[in-house]
Amino acid sequence: MTTSPDVVIIGAGLAGLACGRHLADAGISFQILETSDGVGGRVRTDHFEGFLLDRGFQVLLTAYPEAQRTLDYQALDLKKFHPGALSWFAGRLNKLIDPWRTPGGWREALNSDFGSFFDKLRILRLRSHLRNSSIEKIFQRPETSTKDALRSAGFSDEFIHRFFRPFFGGILLDAELKSSSRMFEFVFKMLSEGDTAVPAGGMGAIPAQLAALLPANPIRFNTHAESLRENELTLHGGESLRARAIVVAADAPAAAHLVGEAEPASRSVSCFYYSADEPPIPRPLLVLNGDGSGPVNNFAVMSQVAPSYAPPGKSLVSVTVLGTQQLTDHQLSGFVIAQMKNWFGPVVGSWRYLRSYRIPHAQPQQYPGTLEPPQRPVRVRSGVYVCGDHRDNASIHGAMLSGRRAAEAVVADLAR
Numbered sequence: 284m285t286t287s288p289d290v291v292i293i294g295a296g297l298a299g300l301a302c303g304r305h306l307a308d309a310g311i312s313f314q315i316l317e318t319s320d321g322v323g324g325r326v327r328t329d330h331f332e333g334f335l336l337d338r339g340f341q342v343l344l345t346a347y348p349e350a351q352r353t354l355d356y357q358a359l360d361l362k363k364f365h366p367g368a369l370s371w372f373a374g375r376l377n378k379l380i381d382p383w384r385t386p387g388g389w390r391e392a393l394n395s396d397f398g399s400f401f402d403k404l405r406i407l408r409l410r411s412h413l414r415n416s417s418i419e420k421i422f423q424r425p426e427t428s429t430k431d432a433l434r435s436a437g438f439s440d441e442f443i444h445r446f447f448r449p450f451f452g453g454i455l456l457d458a459e460l461k462s463s464s465r466m467f468e469f470v471f472k473m474l475s476e477g478d479t480a481v482p483a484g485g486m487g488a489i490p491a492q493l494a495a496l497l498p499a500n501p502i503r504f505n506t507h508a509e510s511l512r513e514n515e516l517t518l519h520g521g522e523s524l525r526a527r528a529i530v531v532a533a534d535a536p537a538a539a540h541l542v543g544e545a546e547p548a549s550r551s552v553s554c555f556y557y558s559a560d561e562p563p564i565p566r567p568l569l570v571l572n573g574d575g576s577g578p579v580n581n582f583a584v585m586s587q588v589a590p591s592y593a594p595p596g597k598s599l600v601s602v603t604v605l606g607t608q609q610l611t612d613h614q615l616s617g618f619v620i621a622q623m624k625n626w627f628g629p630v631v632g633s634w635r636y637l638r639s640y641r642i643p644h645a646q647p648q649q650y651p652g653t654l655e656p657p658q659r660p661v662r663v664r665s666g667v668y669v670c671g672d673h674r675d676n677a678s679i680h681g682a683m684l685s686g687r688r689a690a691e692a693v694v695a696d697l698a699r
């Protein structure tokens with residue numbers, strides 16, 4: 284039996300790192316055990332042939348309160364997407380303008396044939412309603428599916444199909460928009476109150492910043508927590524650890540295994556990266572599949588958002604396919620390229636496949652009911668705590684917030 288610090292945290296994702304950060308602030312000693320070889324969990328960036336490849340397309344919404352509270356945005360050197368989006372339907376790319384952030388955008392937005400006049404009016408109403416609602420209030424509202432909420436708000440099926448389905452389907456990893464309306468409203472509020480950005484050094488710079496603030500050497504990498512009985516932990520290889528408190532900061536399936544809870548369903552996603560000689564669109568905008576045919580849900584030229592994502596003279600294209608699909612990378616990439624050639628023509632001939640990521644558990648499924656109560660308890664039993672996006676909501680904000688909540692519970696209990 285090895286002697287341990289006061290607290291052992293299982294998992295060096297955003298939740299585990301945030302938990303460690305708050306324990307350190309409270310002067311409590313801890314060690315983090317991480318099964319992989321690095322920090323970040325689902326938020327990691329690989330360096331490959333001069334490109335920065337995030338493990339799955341993802342972005343930081345700068346309005347997230349917990350990110351604002353915990354991260355140093357300036358040091359992250361955040362690079363922003365242009366507001367608005369492009370959506371492919373009717374054989375062309377159609378621009379959805381964000382009139383609040385586009386100089387002269389109101390006239391263009393009203394004249395655009397993307398969405399009816401009433402859809403635009405309803406966007407205005409929804410935005411103003413959500414900006415005037417607190418996050419706490421949003422997560423207490425009666426829930427329905429995102430699609431039903433949009434229909435009840437009066438949006439046309441066409442606008443839902445061409446905009447909300449690919450846009451929020453890409454965020455919630457749910458093309459059918461069955462996810463909780465609470466999550467939709469939270470994300471909509473965050474999008475309207477801040478920027479959509481990535482750090483110049485890749486999304487992995489976020490956990491790296493959190494890890495750099497921890498006391499020296501708190502993380503044991505390549506260390507897998509196999510089982511947990513009472514507050515005694517057995518590691519892969521047989522080593523046992525005991526601590527005054529154990530915080531399980533693993534992803535939902537791993538946490539369920541360790542604490543003996545039912546495993547929640549997962550949302551999965553695949554991401555394909557290509558090197559291109561030139562970007563197929565002129566500006567750093569998110570591009571959506573608004574007609575719904577073909578495997579691609581959305582794509583972005585990451586090097587237009589942050590030039591550091593690609594070596595000089597090259598562009599990095601990130602393509603998101605919802606689910607993990609049955610096809611091989613080669614087969615799926617063939618369908619992706621065929622779809623992109625249909626959208627952009629011969630310029631796609633220069634695209635070179637770099638790498639793909641299949642992520643079976645990208646987010647816990649958040650259908651109505653799963654966010655009730657909005658913050659699930661972090662205390663499991665005496666001496667055992669749980670945090671992670673499955674305790675709050677599936678986002679960078681939710682993961683970090685749950686880490687702080689677990690740390691606060693540990694601090695309070697250890698002081699008794």
Ligand SMILES: Cc1cc2nc3c(=O)[nH]c(=O)nc-3n(C[C@H](O)[C@H](O)[C@H](O)COP(=O)(O)OP(=O)(O)OC[C@H]3O[C@@H](n4cnc5c(N)ncnc54)[C@H](O)[C@@H]3O)c2cc1C
Nearest residue numbers: 294296297298318324325339341342508537671672678679
């Ligand atoms: C492709 C993709 C796109 C996303 N897009 C966005 C987005 O745009 N914006 C947004 O806000 N959120 C997004 N998310 C969600 C967000 O990334 C997650 O909600 C958040 O990172 C979860 O953090 P976590 O710490 O709870 O879990 P994780 O990041 O999963 O961390 C858990 C850690 O525990 C470790 N671990 C597990 N089991 C064990 C064990 N037995 N022993 C030791 N270690 C263990 C894991 O290796 C991992 O490092 C996205 C997620 C994915 C995958």
